[in-house]
Amino acid sequence: MNVNNRVLEQLHNPRELEQMFRADPEAFRQSFAHAWEHNPDSQVLAVWNERLHYKEPEAAKKATLFQRNFVSMGILAILAGICTRLILFFANRGDITMMNIAFGVLPFIAAYFAVNNGANKRMIYTLASIFALAIVLLNLLPQKETDSIVLAYLHLPIFLWVIVGLAYTGNEYRIGRARLAYLKFNGEFAILYACMAISGMLLTGITMRLFELVDLDISEFYFTNIVAFGAAALSVVAAYLVSKNLKLAKNIAPYIARIFSPLVLVTLAAYLVTVAWVGKSPFSDRDFLLSFNGILLGVLAVTIFSITERGTDERKNITDYVNAALIALALIIDSVALSAIVFRLSSYGVTANRLAVLGINVLIWANLIWIMSAYVRMLRNQTGPSTVQDAVTKYLPIYGLWAAFVAVAFPLMF
Structure with missing residues (x-):
């Protein structure tokens, strides 16, 4: 019995059709074409035909692009990079503690989620107030490495991570399903960011080597500016890609x-x-x-x-x-x-x-x-x-x- 006949044979067995499709999508498509040609009145095959050949209208695609907040992601990624670079500048001068680096990334990821999830004004004001208070608290602490200060430095980012979760869940923060999605997001974010960071390291190595060939040492400038900017901006980009169901991380x-x-x-x-x-x-x-x-x-x-x-x-x-x-x-x-x-x-x-x-x-x-x-x-x-x-x-x-x-x-x- 050939594959074409298998599709027709399993016409009223949705589970078997799904398993055949997942096992070999391309072979299924070829088989389906023959089955659909000879059974145009089948409601089951009509559903599969829409599934295999559905295309969004061009206008819907353009609307979707803006609905996914691509522009806002880009703006927030640039702001995260700039803010991180400024924090590093003042931290290296000794004006502020290096722990402020958390505020170069986490508030912008939270802002992206707040925009993406359509958070209400109360939620936005709450998030902004918490981050503002956290910034004030951190910079009021004396820059001394006592046990209590170090503990504050270590625990504040954990608290801010939970606040980012509040932004992620938005108006559904009380629902367990939304909190579970945030925990899943963290795992997928780590995987995707690691993959993108490896690509960034390869790019850095190639760049360093190219400039060495013309007797220019740009390592200090590159790591101080480009790498720091890119690492922060990349976090917002990774959050965007994971939240838009990028299959690499989710699979x-x-x-x-x-x-x-x-x-x-x-x-x-x-x-x-x-x-x-x-x-x-x-x-x-x-x-x-x-x-x-x-x-x-x-x-x-x-x-x-x-x-x-x-x-x-x-x-x-x-x-x-x-x-x-x-x-x-x-x-x-x-x-x-x-x-x-x-x-x-x-x-x-x-x-x-x-x-x-x-x-x-x-x-x-x-x-x-x-x-x-x-x-x-x-x-x-x-x-x-x-x-x-x-x-x-x-x-x-x-x-x-x-x-x-x-x-x-x-x-x-x-």
Whole structure:
């Protein structure tokens, strides 16, 4: 039986037709042409004909171009590049802290989302006020590398990242689906930005070499101006491309999640066994405790990335068991870290660093318990994947509030 007959044979089997199309689109198109020629009255084939040959009217294409805010993206990308270059100029002079670099990128990405999502005036005023207050707060802090100031520097960008999420979700910030989309955006943004950055590095290498051939050293000028400008502008461009459903990032992200999750699980299990074997203890070694917490954050990030890339309509699969195992190991790590932090607090007293690490570990521990509970129920077929995703998305504002508390209160407390 030839392929042409297969299309006709599966005429009333939509799932099989879809599988044939996905398996080999070009062969399906050729087969379809024969089937459509001999069955012009078929409603099923009429739908497929529109799907395979639909073309937007020229006027609609032009309208779509402006609806996608291409012009606003370009303007914001240029402004981000200029602002970043100015911040670097004043930071290198010692007038402001280098941490202001966050304001060369994040406000412009937030502005793009606010425009793109049609945020209402209240949302726009809220976003503008928060960023303005954050700029004032950061630059009121003394430029001293005390523990509390460094903690403020580290936590303020986290808070601003959550605020960018507020801009991304727009008027739907209360809806879990919108928060999940923002988390997915971050994974896809990282993949796309990395790909574009690699291309930028290749361009930089070629440019440096070309000018070297004519005995001109432009490295200082190029890196100070072009690279800094481009890196900031590229972030807005990447945000635009991801938000417009660029297939490169969206197609590769789920596969990266599925590949890296089991690799991280095996590596982490081997690491924990090795730590127990050599007798390394986070109770007595401060640096090891910090690295332990770094591993915890990394595992949490990988797991959340894998959860967000999972479709809500997907059936239960091996990835879910891998993620559940990762969460269980992360709980073990966090419990050990919490015990070590409490031990150090009781033995050596309260400091800004210890209190900050204690706070974030308590928050992560509670979040992991919630996610693990949701996973257990899902694996027992008591709930669906959305329960696990809710455990991630509903907790997101709590991290933002903690980051804001550390950035504002710790410099005053310590």
